[in-house]
Amino acid sequence: MRLSVDFHDTGAVAATDRGFTYGDGLFETLRVVAGVAPLWHRHAARLSESAGRLLMPLPDTDRLHGEVLRLSAGLDDAVVRVTLSRGVGERGYALPRDPRPTVVVAAAPLATDTVAAEQGIAVHACELRLARQPRLAGMKHLNRLEQVLARAEWADPAVAEGLLCDTEGRVVCATAANLFAVVDGELLTPPVDQCGVAGVARAEILAAHGARVASFFPADLTRASEVFLTSAVRGILPVRALGAHAWPPGPVARALQAHWARLGLPLPNRAKDRDR
Amino acid sequence: MRLSVDFHDTGAVAATDRGFTYGDGLFETLRVVAGVAPLWHRHAARLSESAGRLLMPLPDTDRLHGEVLRLSAGLDDAVVRVTLSRGVGERGYALPRDPRPTVVVAAAPLATDTVAAEQGIAVHACELRLARQPRLAGMKHLNRLEQVLARAEWADPAVAEGLLCDTEGRVVCATAANLFAVVDGELLTPPVDQCGVAGVARAEILAAHGARVASFFPADLTRASEVFLTSAVRGILPVRALGAHAWPPGPVARALQAHWARLGLPLPNRAKDRDR
Structure with missing residues (x-):
């Protein structure tokens, strides 16, 4: 480093x-x-x-x-x-x-992780609930103990992220990524005005593709046709499994991965990995 | 240092x-x-x-x-x-x-501040509300942005502390001290299981003197016969004024100041200050 x-x-x-x-x-x-x-x-x-x-x-x-x-x-x-x-x-x-x-x-x-981007990731449903604090919400500030405790809830390397809800039970984000879901054909992402980080990847998607900012609960995700996480570093990560529920990578995630590649942020070292 | x-x-x-x-x-x-x-x-x-x-x-x-x-x-x-x-x-x-x-x-x-301990301090009612997060409540952890933003609400050097309520409007503590109030003759201090720090001075008072842990609102303080803040470093600080309300230093604060002196924590350099 x-x-x-x-x-x-x-x-x-x-x-x-x-x-x-x-x-x-x-x-x-x-x-x-x-x-x-x-x-x-x-x-x-x-x-x-x-x-x-x-x-x-x-x-x-x-x-x-x-x-x-x-x-x-x-x-x-x-x-x-x-x-x-x-x-x-x-x-x-x-x-x-x-x-x-x-x-x-x-x-x-x-570090490359093309498998995550291509096949999707498994996500743990965190027990920790995010506190609602509008004065700090949206910022990527240095007060990250909630994320540290949430990330400590699982050790299985097959689980790549954790889903976080707020103290009222609403879905907010992952420990280090934002969340999007396609529900009834519409792309949704939770608001980040009470907790969570207003991610740069989230902002890019809202500006370039569009999505409706809307509150929903974990149960609503079972009706989703696709769910994915977004990160400025890791890009677009389809959620393959959350608890008992499973989704295939969907067309919106694939379209956004293509957008990411056009931005100059291709799946990390994809060609190199395939050469191995 | x-x-x-x-x-x-x-x-x-x-x-x-x-x-x-x-x-x-x-x-x-x-x-x-x-x-x-x-x-x-x-x-x-x-x-x-x-x-x-x-x-x-x-x-x-x-x-x-x-x-x-x-x-x-x-x-x-x-x-x-x-x-x-x-x-x-x-x-x-x-x-x-x-x-x-x-x-x-x-x-x-x-740094000595005998005047604060003897005459009491003026306290600002902070606009910032503390988020409720039981997983972090009570601990003196390094995530202190709420306190930084609350302390930034006033610059008047005549104001020594800020009163903090939680997002439901209940009194919790000051930015760097716990709070006690005598209401209807009974010593009360707010719970710190949702937010706030379980102060060492607070623990000493609960063990040595006793107090009832009870939720109350700022309006309840107007019925208090005395209000004081507690800190392991600053000791027992009577609250003289909060907004339009004023209290004289009361007998419970004075008794606890005497207890503090018996512990080996007298009003800072009191004798020296008087010699000056």
Whole structure:
């Protein structure tokens, strides 16, 4: 893994950084293919909007983009995480008078999983329910204990993700992906104004393909003709099985996978894998 | 400030530490007077219980206690923060196979505020509502964005704290303290099983003095004969004013301040301040 902190090649942050002491910050995780980050504009837009909501100064996003490309240079297919914390702070929750955000960029080769994209994944129905907090909903912030506890519910490597509902029982998302379902012929995705993350892949689908943002319950998924998860890094992942229910990969997921490839985000190293 | 990371005198943690990337950890903030941490057993007990809930290995608490005393040595009155994160992790929420928690201890001289303890403090009624999440409630974990946003609601230095209610409008706590109120002659404190932190000072009061854990609304506080906040570091702080309502410091707060002094946690540097 290649790491930089505040645009210097180092892997350490201050133990007094509010990212460490309070989870006080944001992150983006993106895919860079052969030196291009096709969805960067959406990552930058979310980071900018979320920094505003958290009352944090935003570093120059073009400079961030340059750092993303610098650290992923030479990698055919990379996953890059950009973390923006509020920086070093004194004791106490009050905002620093002179805030100097910390920027961490980490790049690593992307592990391939073409089988997941082609055949679909098995999903665990998580017991943990997401708390409803509109002041934090939608943001990819650093307060991720709910996701950590949800992900700890299963160890079976054959299960790739977990379905999360909110405290009222409504479907929200997966631990690290958004969810879409085709119900009665219509593409639906849950709202993320009470909990969950407004994913970049979700935003791309809403803009390029369209979907209705609507609340539904897990039982409604049994009526779905197809269900899939979306992630800026992993792309479009058909859900093959959830509990006792099973779906084949459907035409909407396939169409969106084709859209992803046209964006410059093909199924990871698909040709290479087939050569093996 | 004196800092140690994993019992070495350094102030840096890895940028890949899950404390920084996910707020995946816990902390304790305690007061050490002349080399003694009177409530250490309660801090150790909470850390132990919370580490169990977060599925984190717990370092030897006697060794932690030793580190707290080492870093506060020579300080008459110190505030010490102990942070326990899940340590360095790979990408993704899954628990590390070989978890090695990070321990950060930070000690600083305690800033005195005898006026707050003697005359009481003014409290802001926060607009932010705490989300209800029983899986995280009670713990002093590193996901503190709600507290950061709540504390950002006021800048007036004459206001010392903020009152927080949950999403159903019930009183929970302050941004960094628990709350007690005497209503109809009975000492009450809100439950912390849906949100809020089970404070060490709160636990001491429940054990040594007694109080009824009961839900109530801000309107009920107008019927209270006294209201006070409690903190392991700041002790017993009478609430003098909340919005349009005012209370004098009452006899229960005074009795608990005397109990605090008997524990070895007197009003900070009270004699010294009076000599000035």
